[in-house]
Amino acid sequence: MKLQLFKTLPVALAGLLIGSVASAQESPATSTTTFRTWSIGVNAGVLTPLSPLGGKNDFSNNKSSLGYGLYIKKQFTPYFSLRLDGVRGKLKGDNTEPYESGLVNNxxxxxxxxELSYSGSLNAVVNMFNIDMFKKENTLQLYASAGAGIAAYKPTITTAAGTSEFGGGDNINELIIPVGLGAKFKISDAVNLDLGWTINFVDGDNLDGYYKNGNDKYNYAYAGLEFALGTGKQLAFHNPVALTYDEALKAKQTAEGLKSDLNAQKADNAKLRSELNDILKDSDGDGVADKLDKCPDTPAGTVVDGSGCPLKTPEKVVEKVIVTEEDRKVxxxxxxxxxxxxxxxxxxxKSYTSLNRVAALLIQKNFSLKLAGHTDNTGSKExxxxxxxxxxxxxKAYLVSQGANASRIEATGYxxxxxxxxxxxxAGRQQNRRVEFTLY
Known part of the structure; x- marks a missing residue:
């Protein structure tokens, strides 16, 4: 029997593990937001030694008795918390009435x-959802819990022989697996109304002092108050879905605002570009914008001034060279x-004197001179x-040495x-050996 109940223990441990991972992966809010994460609760309610979830009850008439408890809770995320519960009270039942089926319990x-001296359990509590998923702070919340713990109790039984204490009057300690549902109503940032119902599966068949080949169970339905410690809002009622929705909405609004600004900037840039194109427009391609061009239809390739009009170039003055008879005689x-x-x-x-007069003539009148050298046919052509x-x-070298302009003298050999x-x-060969002088 104990082996079957211990198989349910991994379920509670898995719940604790999932909650721990969730708390590590989910940050409840920004670092600047303060939340209340610790709380204590007190409650009172009804203890009943049965379960509606199946199995046979050992007694046909199970009675409801007063129970009371308290807990300490740590909220890790808006969805997950760990709660340490303690409950005390009485569990009663008898066979004065038949079962609902009409059978009599013999x-x-x-x-x-x-007497439930105490029960202590560590429970993983999961907030299933907030009623309004788009509201940042809800006032109604549903939750589920599961965990594991120890219950200590003292059964007193009544038989035909009279009343006696089961097990010698000492506390019996058994493992319990509590599974529950609940609803919380936020009264203020510090106080909640807590309504809950827990089914406790006992790892033993001695809760009622009667062995009947099946583990016992008991219910605890309660109402109580939960007090959130610290300052700020309660993390348990904080709704990340609504916060994410608001942030997404703000991001969308910001994006739309940026898009509007960008479109306005694009329009301004297009306007400036159009104005700039108008300013820089040059229809005739002379490099002067139309707005500044005083001569807008100049032919392509025309050199223009700053106003776009053809540039007037001074006519080249050609110096007229006059060679006189006296010059030719020299x-x-x-x-x-x-x-x-x-x-x-x-x-x-003996040739220097006449060459000196030619050099002086070149200097004086700025003549140009062409020298043509000729030979007779004595020797090779080369x-x-x-x-x-x-x-x-x-x-040429001699005339330059006498002051003539070298750039105005051309020397060629024929x-x-x-x-x-x-x-x-x-005599003919003598005439052919010559250098001809041509003034111009």
Missing amino acids: SPVRAFDT VNEAIKNLEFDLGKATIRS LNLRLSKDRAESV GMGQPIATNKTA
Whole structure:
């Protein structure tokens, strides 16, 4: 018999474990909110030695007697608490009346009177739901409980032989499993009206002093007051569902407000973008906005000023160069007197005087000069081309040394390709060995 009742003990322990896990995983409120989590309760009610949940009662007429109790409770979350209960009272019954079925109980024990010296149990209490799930603080709450504990009691039995104390008058200690339901009404933040009903399963068949091959049970229906200790609201009546709903509603309102602000900002940005496009619009693509463009239809590629009008560029002044006959005589004299060492680009000193006059003319009138070197056909073509170039460069170098502008003198060698006389005679070859001067 004891083995069957002990099998129900894991149910109570599982309830305690689930509640502990729930308290670890669920924070009842923010750190700034204060709740009452400890409470004490006192109650009184009716003790009856039977159970409507099945099984046979040992006596046909079970009587109701006064019972009273107290408890200490710790609320871990809005849904879960642990409660330490203590109950005392009397349990009575007899066979003066038949069972409801009409059968007469012919038990040798005619009546019993059991003093419940005490019962102590640790119970897991689960708040099943608040009546209004969208209200932060409820005033009515339903709960269920289950646990385990010890009951100490002294049965006194009446038989045909008279009245006697069962078990020698000593307390009998047995394991009990209390399972209950209840409802609480919040009167204030500190006081609750507590109505409850508990069925206590006893791990023994001696509660009524009569063995009948079945564990005994007893009921305790009670009413009492619960006093919440500390300050703040009661955690047991706090409704996280309503709080979550309010927070979700506030979050939705905040999101809608942010969305409205964002849409307004987008509209402002679109307006600014449109105004900026109007300000920067440049229809003719000249780099000047239409609002500032005084010449809005300038052709593509036209260089414009800051007002968008074509930029007027000053006409290039071309200096007119006039070469006189006197200038040509100076150049011709230099050409006649120009002599080089044989087969070299070295100018002989007798040519310096006429070259000096050419240099002075270039400096004075800012003329440009083209030097063209030529040779006769003596020697190879490559040699003559190089020699003609070197002689023209030699003349340029001399004129520059006398102060002429090097950028205005061009020296080119043509070799033997442009003779002005026959190369068959010495006189003709002499004429072909020359450097021509062209003023411009």
